[in-house]
Amino acid sequence: MSILIDRGTRLVVQGITGRDGGFHTQQMQAYGTRVVGGVTPGKGGEKAHGIPVFDSVAEAVKATRANVSVIYVPAPYAPDAIFEAADAGVALIVCITEGLAVRDTLAAYHHVAALRARNGGDAPRLVGPNCPGLISPSQSKVGILPGQITKPGPVGVVSRSGTLTYEVVHQLTQAGLGQSTCLGIGGDPIIGTNFIDTLTLFEADPQTEAVVLIGEIGGSDEEEAAQFIKRHVRKPVVAFVAGQTAPPGKRMGHAGAIISGGSGTAAEKMEAFAAAGVPVARIPSEIPGLVGELLARRRARSNRPRGTQAKPRRKTGSARAAGAGRSRAGASKRRGAPARARKSDGGRGRSR
Amino acid sequence: MNLQEYQAKELFARFGLPVLPGQVASTPEEAQDVARALGGTVVIKAQVLVGGRGKAGGVQLARTPDEALVKAREILGLTIKGLPVRKVLVAQAAEIARELYLSIVLDRSRKLPLIMLSAEGGVDIEEVARTTPEKIVRHPIPLDGLRGYQARELFQPLLRDGKLVAQAADILLKLWRTYQEGDCQLAEINPLAVTPDGRVLALDAKVILDDNADFRHREWATWRDPEDESPGSRLARDKGLSYVKLEGDIGCVVNGAGLAMATMDLIKHYGGEPANFLDIGGSSNPEKVTAALRIITSESKARAIFFNIFGGITRCDDVANGIVQSLAESPLAVPLVIRLTGTNEDVARKILSEHGLSATTSMDEGVRTVIEKAQEVMV
Numbered sequence: 001m002s003i004l005i006d007r008g009t010r011l012v013v014q015g016i017t018g019r020d021g022g023f024h025t026q027q028m029q030a031y032g033t034r035v036v037g038g039v040t041p042g043k044g045g046e047k048a049h050g051i052p053v054f055d056s057v058a059e060a061v062k063a064t065r066a067n068v069s070v071i072y073v074p075a076p077y078a079p080d081a082i083f084e085a086a087d088a089g090v091a092l093i094v095c096i097t098e099g100l101a102v103r104d105t106l107a108a109y110h111h112v113a114a115l116r117a118r119n120g121g122d123a124p125r126l127v128g129p130n131c132p133g134l135i136s137p138s139q140s141k142v143g144i145l146p147g148q149i150t151k152p153g154p155v156g157v158v159s160r161s162g163t164l165t166y167e168v169v170h171q172l173t174q175a176g177l178g179q180s181t182c183l184g185i186g187g188d189p190i191i192g193t194n195f196i197d198t199l200t201l202f203e204a205d206p207q208t209e210a211v212v213l214i215g216e217i218g219g220s221d222e223e224e225a226a227q228f229i230k231r232h233v234r235k236p237v238v239a240f241v242a243g244q245t246a247p248p249g250k251r252m253g254h255a256g257a258i259i260s261g262g263s264g265t266a267a268e269k270m271e272a273f274a275a276a277g278v279p280v281a282r283i284p285s286e287i288p289g290l291v292g293e294l295l296a297r298r299r300a301r302s303n304r305p306r307g308t309q310a311k312p313r314r315k316t317g318s319a320r321a322a323g324a325g326r327s328r329a330g331a332s333k334r335r336g337a338p339a340r341a342r343k344s345d346g347g348r349g350r351s352r
Numbered sequence: 353m354n355l356q357e358y359q360a361k362e363l364f365a366r367f368g369l370p371v372l373p374g375q376v377a378s379t380p381e382e383a384q385d386v387a388r389a390l391g392g393t394v395v396i397k398a399q400v401l402v403g404g405r406g407k408a409g410g411v412q413l414a415r416t417p418d419e420a421l422v423k424a425r426e427i428l429g430l431t432i433k434g435l436p437v438r439k440v441l442v443a444q445a446a447e448i449a450r451e452l453y454l455s456i457v458l459d460r461s462r463k464l465p466l467i468m469l470s471a472e473g474g475v476d477i478e479e480v481a482r483t484t485p486e487k488i489v490r491h492p493i494p495l496d497g498l499r500g501y502q503a504r505e506l507f508q509p510l511l512r513d514g515k516l517v518a519q520a521a522d523i524l525l526k527l528w529r530t531y532q533e534g535d536c537q538l539a540e541i542n543p544l545a546v547t548p549d550g551r552v553l554a555l556d557a558k559v560i561l562d563d564n565a566d567f568r569h570r571e572w573a574t575w576r577d578p579e580d581e582s583p584g585s586r587l588a589r590d591k592g593l594s595y596v597k598l599e600g601d602i603g604c605v606v607n608g609a610g611l612a613m614a615t616m617d618l619i620k621h622y623g624g625e626p627a628n629f630l631d632i633g634g635s636s637n638p639e640k641v642t643a644a645l646r647i648i649t650s651e652s653k654a655r656a657i658f659f660n661i662f663g664g665i666t667r668c669d670d671v672a673n674g675i676v677q678s679l680a681e682s683p684l685a686v687p688l689v690i691r692l693t694g695t696n697e698d699v700a701r702k703i704l705s706e707h708g709l710s711a712t713t714s715m716d717e718g719v720r721t722v723i724e725k726a727q728e729v730m731v
Contacts, residue, residue, distance in 0.1 A: 027665075075564065076567050099564045101567075102535075102562050102565075103535055103562070109463055110463070146663075146664035146665065146694065149694065161608065161609065161611065162611075163606075163664060164608060164610030165610070166611075167611055170662070170693070187610070190458075190460065217613070221460075224461065242614045243613040243617070244617040245613075245619075245620045246616070246629070247598065250629075251596075252609055252612070253594035253610075253629070254610070255564065257609060261481065283621050284618075284715070285716050
């Protein structure tokens with residue numbers, strides 16, 4: 001299992017005839033993703049990399065039963081592409097394009113949310129914009145993540161970053177810790193899928209046994225995620241927050257990575273995780289060790305006979321983890337909490 | 353892009369917001385001319401993109417054109433929080449009975465624009481937010497926009513008087529249009545002033561534009577003042593690099609913003625201080641590598657430079673070629689430590705070794721090495 005994408009993913013590429021769209025279509029095909037169609041208005045009927053090109057997403061969906069769309073079109077046109085994919089009925093829309101105007105992203109976000117509310121389920125769902133996409137190792141990749149650094153396994157990875165995600169995934173793989181799904185949710189101030197949405201999916205996914213959450217400065221998604229983990233996530237989570245040395249008021253590359261009005265600092269976010277009993281790695285290379293430790297403990301616990309399991313579930317026991325002392329208090333507080341996450345099928349494999 | 357006050361007021365005026373007449377001046381003589389043309393008492397305000405101008409002596413009243421000349425000369429000689437004052441705004445002065453605060457910003461968690469309103473205007477709103485958050489009214493703007501009655505309802509408890517409420521509500525509606533149609537990330541009036549004769553005015557203006565919307569706003573290009581940027585920042589923008597200068601002595605060049613932040617953190621973790629944030633992005637264009645090195649060596653006190661490249665889509669051999677080519681054109685005076693891993697790493701290593709360079713695969717090891725090298729330089 002995995003979240004959001006798997007072997008049943010049938011992908012349509014919006015912007016397939018562009019430079020980036022074309023290059024990554026080949027990369028995704030080489031990885032084994034089932035790319036069933038492409039869309040470039042005015043080029044319907046042509047072929048690109050052996051794949052049929054359509055004038056609209058609706059036509060592509062009708063002809064190919066595509067259930068996921070990935071967007072590589074230039075920023076001024078990307079919001080339109082999101083609207084189009086949502087209206088065409090794909091379950092998952094992954095917008096790789098960066099540089100969308102906030103006003104446009106807001107409109108697209110609310111359109112997708114309204115459709116989802118009307119459908120009464122988890123679809124359509126938007127991932128991004130300004131994200132590297134996602135990969136379920138050995139099954140499917142949608143976006144631009146390098147496939148060769150991943151391997152299948154029990155760790156779910158969710159991150160606001162691109163190359164930092166690769167760095168962490170690479171270190172996990174080297175440590176023998178494979179991944180269920182690695183998802184980059186994007187570095188913009190407004191994104192379609194946030195940490196809480198992703199944690200909900202990982203919590204419900206049988207393959208995922210532990211989660212690595214990579215946050216960064218700006219906004220309050222990490223703080224909200226920390227609260228959510230405390231109440232609703234029973235699987236172990238390890239957090240890292242980038243930008244501990246970032247100065248206030250300066251945008252650190254990502255449009256969303258800015259400490260404004262003195263809030264959104266890495267220190268606040270790390271504190272929020274620690275207070276919720278989530279071990280925080282101070283540097284990326286601490287992550288595999290923390291994950292390995294928590295996985296071992298979780299497995300040891302689940303091997304015990306029933307009735308002896310009610311132990312604090314998130315002791316870190318690691319002096320290296322910032323706030324390890326606090327995490328014990330957090331764990332005992334959380335014990336016995338009604339901790340069932342929302343059920344979700346991750347919007348997978350749906351087509352209409 | 354942060355607008356100077358005089359630019360923000362131009363934008364406000366375009367959307368019909370009540371700002372007092374004024375004009376920007378870059379010499380005392382120009383300021384004197386503007387004061388003469390406006391007549392009466394004027395206020396002279398330093399145009400720098402930092403808060404606390406008033407406290408630093410950057411905002412002064414002048415009753416006559418001659419006084420304006422003297423005051424403008426004084427302000428144009430100031431440096432406020434490290435920024436030299438190169439321009440002043442000379443504007444009609446107003447008498448103030450009350451000062452309010454009004455702004456519209458993006459609420460990232462609600463995913464809606466947010467009105468922030470306070471009876472405590474004219475002061476640092478962040479300070480108010482910290483010490484007495486209950487004095488700030490927060491009101492999200494619904495998806496289908498803001499209505500007149502909603503705007504009036506917000507001001508009613510603060511202003512009471514129907515005529516004042518109507519004026520303030522009109523200002524809020526126009527500020528909303530400015531924010532929305534003008535693609536602002538922040539549109540702020542502080543103070544929103546009530547005069548003794550019952551007028552409501554925008555006496556100051558602060559605007560941050562969403563740079564990603566520049567394709568809709570050709571006029572923005574004329575607002576960017578090259579002298580507001582350091583040469584390094586300008587070069588970075590021209591070449592498509594994300595760059596922030598810092599105070600430390602370890603320069604770093606990284607692909608990807610998150611990895612660049614994590615690299616800075618790691619430098620600090622191992623006892624060093626980063627000299628900059630620099631993301632060369634996904635491309636491995638040698639020109640970008642050259643520009644990155646030029647920016648760091650010209651602007652910072654870097655005693656050593658660290659390259660941290662995680663080759664995913666970026667190919668390590670491209671970056672290696674970029675480094676080699678760049679060093680051939682302009683050799684570095686400080687030690688260079690390279691970390692490369694990922695796509696085409698082996699080819700990259702070969703290219704580097706042919707030119708007497710080497711690279712590590714571990715980011716931690718690379719950071720420790722670059723800190724050591726920097727220390728050797730100090731000795």
